[in-house]
Amino acid sequence: xxxxxxxxxxxxxxxxxxxxxxxxxxxxxxxxxxxxxxxxxxxxxxxxxxxxxxxxxxxxxxxxxxxxxxxxxxxxxxxxxxxxxxxxxxxxxxxxxxxxxxxxxxxxxxxxxxxxxxxxxxxxxxxxxxxxxxxxxxxxxxxxxxxxxxxxxxxxxxxxxxxxxxxxxxxxxxxxxxxxxxxxxxxxxxxxxxxxxxxxxxxxxxxxxxxxxxxxxxxxxxxxxxxxxxxxxxxxxxxxxxxxxxxxxxxxxxxxxxxxxxxxxxxxxxxxxxxxxxxxxxxxxxxxxxxxxxxxxxxxxxxxxxxxxxxxxxxxxxxxxxxxxxxxxxxxxxxxxxxxxxxxxxxxxxxxxxxxxxxxxxxxxxxxxxxxxxxxxxxxxxxxxxxxxxxxxxxxxxxxxxxxxxxxxxx
Numbered sequence: 001x002x003x004x005x006x007x008x009x010x011x012x013x014x015x016x017x018x019x020x021x022x023x024x025x026x027x028x029x030x031x032x033x034x035x036x037x038x039x040x041x042x043x044x045x046x047x048x049x050x051x052x053x054x055x056x057x058x059x060x061x062x063x064x065x066x067x068x069x070x071x072x073x074x075x076x077x078x079x080x081x082x083x084x085x086x087x088x089x090x091x092x093x094x095x096x097x098x099x100x101x102x103x104x105x106x107x108x109x110x111x112x113x114x115x116x117x118x119x120x121x122x123x124x125x126x127x128x129x130x131x132x133x134x135x136x137x138x139x140x141x142x143x144x145x146x147x148x149x150x151x152x153x154x155x156x157x158x159x160x161x162x163x164x165x166x167x168x169x170x171x172x173x174x175x176x177x178x179x180x181x182x183x184x185x186x187x188x189x190x191x192x193x194x195x196x197x198x199x200x201x202x203x204x205x206x207x208x209x210x211x212x213x214x215x216x217x218x219x220x221x222x223x224x225x226x227x228x229x230x231x232x233x234x235x236x237x238x239x240x241x242x243x244x245x246x247x248x249x250x251x252x253x254x255x256x257x258x259x260x261x262x263x264x265x266x267x268x269x270x271x272x273x274x275x276x277x278x279x280x281x282x283x284x285x286x287x288x289x290x291x292x293x294x295x296x297x298x299x300x301x302x303x304x305x306x307x308x309x310x311x312x313x314x315x316x317x318x319x320x321x322x323x324x325x326x327x328x329x330x331x332x333x334x335x336x337x338x339x340x341x342x343x344x345x346x347x348x349x350x351x352x353x354x355x356x357x358x359x360x361x362x363x364x365x366x367x368x369x370x371x372x373x374x375x376x377x378x379x380x381x382x383x384x385x386x387x388x389x390x391x392x393x394x395x396x397x398x399x400x401x402x403x404x405x406x407x408x409x410x411x
Contacts, residue, residue: 009050009135010066011274013057017066021050024104028074029137031100032110035092040078040085042115043139045130048073049273052133054218056276069276071107075130077139082114119146123155125164125214133216154212158308159329161209163358165304166365167411168202169297170403171195173369175290177400184283192286193279199293201269203300204262210307218270225266229259257303261296298370316366320384326363327356342409343390358410364388364403372396 009021025046032044049055049070056069076093078085093110100108121127127150149155175192178184201218204225208214211228215221279286298316305319306312309326313319327335332354339353364385375381376396386392391402 008053010055010057011053013055014066017057017068020105021055021068021072024072024100024108025135025137027100027103028072028096028108031096032074032076032093032138035096036076036078036089040080041076041138042079043077043143044137045075045077045139046072046135046137047075047130047133051135052129052216053135054133054274056273058276058278060278068104068106070273071109072104074108074110074137075134076110076112077115077143078112080114082112082117085114086112115143115147118144118150121150123149123152123157125156125160125209128153128156128214129216153209153214156209156212156214157329158210158304159327161206162304162308162362163411164202164209165206165297165301166358166362168195168199169301169365169369170361170407170411171198172290172294172297173365173400173403175286176294176369176373177397179283179287179290180396186280189281189283189286190278192290193281194276196286196289196293197269197272197276199269199297200265201273203293203296204266204269206300206304207257207259207262210304218273222266222270225263229263257299258296262300265293265296294369298366301366316370320363320367320371320388325355326359330356356410357406360388360390361403361407361410364399364406368396368399368403372399 009018029044033041045051050068050072058067058069060067076089078089089112093112097108097110118127118131127147131144131147131150172195175195178188178192181188205214205221208221208225208228213224213228215224301316302313302319305326309324309328311322311324313322335356336353339355339357342357367381367385367388371381372385373396385399385402389399389402389406391399391405393399393402
């Protein structure tokens with residue numbers, strides 16, 4: 001069943017906040033109309049939490065009234081070739097976002113798309129979220145005809161769950177660098193706290209996606225996760241209402257997960273998403289929480305990749321050193337072109353050249369997050385990182401900077 005377009009930006013934000021967000025949308029409509037000619041502009045959609053009606057409401061004793069928190073993510077649909085349109089309007093829309101962000105009180109971001117490309121594209125978590133949860137700023141629902149393959153969450157491939165986990169673990173990696181700085185500021189505390197909250201939510205979302213039960217609403221995701229990981233009924237307990245067998249526990253594979261803990265963390269993640277707060281915890285408290293979440297992320301990573309790739313990896317190091325193609329859904333011929341465009345002649349014409357560059361992130365991230373802290377001087381580890389990131393560094397911040405350069409292109 002296709003949900004009705006949400007009439008609110010938030011679940012429980014004040015009327016003033018709702019009116020403010022509506023005004024920003026009006027300004028976006030006007031601004032985009034000055035950038036994209038009317039003959040080429042087809043639609044504008046608001047995605048993200050506010051587009052789904054589940055945007056964050058920040059309440060602070062330091063500021064009167066409800067405040068926005070999440071980014072405003074607008075998708076500008078144009079006629080014609082998608083690549084040409086993206087190149088033509090990207091910079092102007094970026095400047096428009098910079099102009100609107102201060103008054104909006106949060107970042108205003110734009111992405112250029114076409115409905116033709118959306119209809120041709122394979123199912124993904126991004127397209128599912130956009131099509132099932134959005135708000136029309138310009139255009140109408142009829143423009144989404146031909147996109148029904150994006151409406152079925154069970155068709156979201158497993159590599160999308162891996163991509164989500166990779167990005168949230170990247171947040172943990174960037175947080176580790178902040179926690180290690182000589183001076184830990186209020187901005188650092190807020191950055192770390194925000195990324196820890198995103199990880200709490202994402203771990204449960206990844207588990208749901210791996211079982212084909214992802215949903216665009218964070219509230220519905222938590223309901224589904226609760227049903228999925230609920231303790232199995234004892235064999236000695238009463239039969240079910242239908243007289244069938246008790247519900248069997250989820251199949252976990254060789255890397256068992258603490259599902260009750262995963263569920264508790266997800267509840268905290270949902271609460272933060274809907275009612276965020278700025279962290280003022282000391283470095284020590286955030287570091288302790290970061291360590292616990294990183295350990296769980298390690299378990300989840302190995303469990304997911306075993307499920308996705310059909311091969312067990314005893315450790316992050318074994319995973320990173322495995323020659324198994326971590327992006328088998330991509331084309332080897334196209335990957336050679338992408339590698340040449342990215343690395344030039346530094347990329348030798350070997351078997352690695354047929355692997356998509358995101359594999360380098362999937363290899364280097366586990367090494368940096370779970371192996372490097374315990375062996376920062378290990379020459380084999382440094383050699384592996386240098387090969388994966390096509391760079392050299394002397395310390396963790398240097399390696400993270402090299403990782404970030406690649407991550408911004410292939411996340």
